[in-house]
Amino acid sequence: QTAEHREKCAFYDNSLTERMKMEQELNDLFDSSIKNHDFKVYLQPKIRLETNRAEGAEALVRWIHPEKGVIYPSDFIPLFEMNGKICSLDFYIFTQVCQTLRAWIASGKNPIPVSVNLSRQHFLEHNFLKKFADIAKEYEIPPGMIEFELTESIFFDNRQINVVKEMIRQMHQLGFLCSLDDFGSGFSSLGLLKEFDVDTIKLDRSFFVNMAGEKAKDVIACLIELSKKLKVHTVAEGIETDEMVEYLRMIKCDMVQGYIFSRPIPISEFEERYI
Ligand code: C2E
Ligand code: CA
Ligand code: CA
Ligand code: CA
Numbered sequence: 549q550t551a552e553h554r555e556k557c558a559f560y561d562n563s564l565t566e567r568m569k570m571e572q573e574l575n576d577l578f579d580s581s582i583k584n585h586d587f588k589v590y591l592q593p594k595i596r597l598e599t600n601r602a603e604g605a606e607a608l609v610r611w612i613h614p615e616k617g618v619i620y621p622s623d624f625i626p627l628f629e630m631n632g633k634i635c636s637l638d639f640y641i642f643t644q645v646c647q648t649l650r651a652w653i654a655s656g657k658n659p660i661p662v663s664v665n666l667s668r669q670h671f672l673e674h675n676f677l678k679k680f681a682d683i684a685k686e687y688e689i690p691p692g693m694i695e696f697e698l699t700e701s702i703f704f705d706n707r708q709i710n711v712v713k714e715m716i717r718q719m720h721q722l723g724f725l726c727s728l729d730d731f732g733s734g735f736s737s738l739g740l741l742k743e744f745d746v747d748t749i750k751l752d753r754s755f756f757v758n759m760a761g762e763k764a765k766d767v768i769a770c771l772i773e774l775s776k777k778l779k780v781h782t783v784a785e786g787i788e789t790d791e792m793v794e795y796l797r798m799i800k801c802d803m804v805q806g807y808i809f810s811r812p813i814p815i816s817e818f819e820e821r822y823i
Contacts, residue, residue: 571627574619578633581611582640588612589644590812591662593822594783594803597796602822604783604803606663606697607645608812609637625667634667635676642680645694646687648815653689657823663695663727668702671711681722691723697750700730703740716745727783732771741778749775750805753786759795769799776800 581587588610593602611619628634645662652659670676684691696719703712719726727748731737732755741749755768768784775782784796787806796804810821 574624574627575631575633577613578628581613582636584614586612586614587637587640589641589648589815591815591818592805592812593810593818594805595809596803597793597801602660602809604661604663604695605818605822606805606812607641607665609641610812629667629669632669634669635673638664638667638670639679639683642694643683646683646689649689649693650687652819652823657819659693660823661693661695661725663697663725665729666696666698668699668708671702671708671715677715677718677722677724680724692725695725695727695748697727697729698746700728700733700737700740700752703728703744704734704736709743713744720745727781730785738774741774741780746780748781748783750783750785751801753806756784756786756788756792759792765795768796768801772799772801 589607590610591605591607594604594606595601596603609621609625611624613619625634628637642664645664649659649662681691684694698712702708716726725747726745727750728740728744728746729750730752731740731749733752749771751768751771755764758764759768772782781803782801783803783805784792784801785805787793787796787804787808789808793804793808813821
């Protein structure tokens with residue numbers, strides 16, 4: 549063993565324990581943070597290109613800890629997916645979204661549909677959708693105001709194909725909408741379109757980061773055209789430039805979500821700007 553190798557290992561061990569310590573800490577904080585309402589819903593508008601208005605929003609969680617500051621989903625979602633805490637978090641976020649929609653409806657404002665992200669961990673629990681439906685009912689929210697975003701990768705698990713199909717069927721039966729998130733981030737995404745009855749596809753950000761070539765543009769245009777034929781709505785994600793917005797407008801993508809219009813923002817700010 550060289551000195552360098554030993555050093556690298558020491559560094560590795562060290563950062564690994566650091567990481568484990570941090571994860572342990574976040575784990576321990578979860579319950580009290582739920583109680584103290586430290587998890588906040590941020591909303592990012594989805595702009596319909598035909599009207600230039602926010603006609604939808606995605607709920608994205610932010611953990612705002614009094615001492616640690618803002619913690620982003622990438623730092624805790626994977627962790628909470630491993631230990632199952634993600635399900636209680638998703639229910640919490642969903643409840644906040646229902647409360648928000650109720651406030652919009654009650655104040656006579658024009659409410660817009662909101663989508664929430666659903667972790668695959670929920671599938672392990674039989675009949676979990678009923679729980680979501682009960683919450684929506686409690687707040688008297690028409691289920692059509694709520695869309696569940698399912699990330700593409702869950703559709704690839706062959707063992708889950710029928711589970712996912714059945715779940716989408718149940719969602720629709722309960723009146724909820726369903727979108728296929730991160731579409732195109734994996735291989736053979738096209739097959740998913742024919743197999744699963746989703747209302748919307750969200751074209752993954754990776755499509756748009758490398759858009760220099762004509763070929764890339766043509767692929768997106770074809771996907772939009774195909775979606776129209778299949779009567780599936782399209783949302784382009786992670787759009788950061790005017791040029792891209794104009795291109796998407798030209799090929800008739802339905803909606804755009806991205807920093808070019810707004811980052812995810814707190815609910816109060818969202819209401820001021822869009823409701
Ligand atoms: P996602 O569902 O694909 O959400 C879109 C992510 O892209 C968000 O990151 C959003 O802030 C970011 N984004 C939006 N527009 C742009 C843009 O123009 N440029 C760039 N570079 N990024 C943009 P965020 O909020 O950090 O969330 C990351 C992921 O964490 C989400 O990816 C989602 O998979 C997961 N997540 C967030 N909230 C929840 C939740 O409440 N429940 C569950 N299960 N997962 C969640
Ligand atoms: Ca999403
Ligand atoms: Ca996405
Ligand atoms: Ca993503």
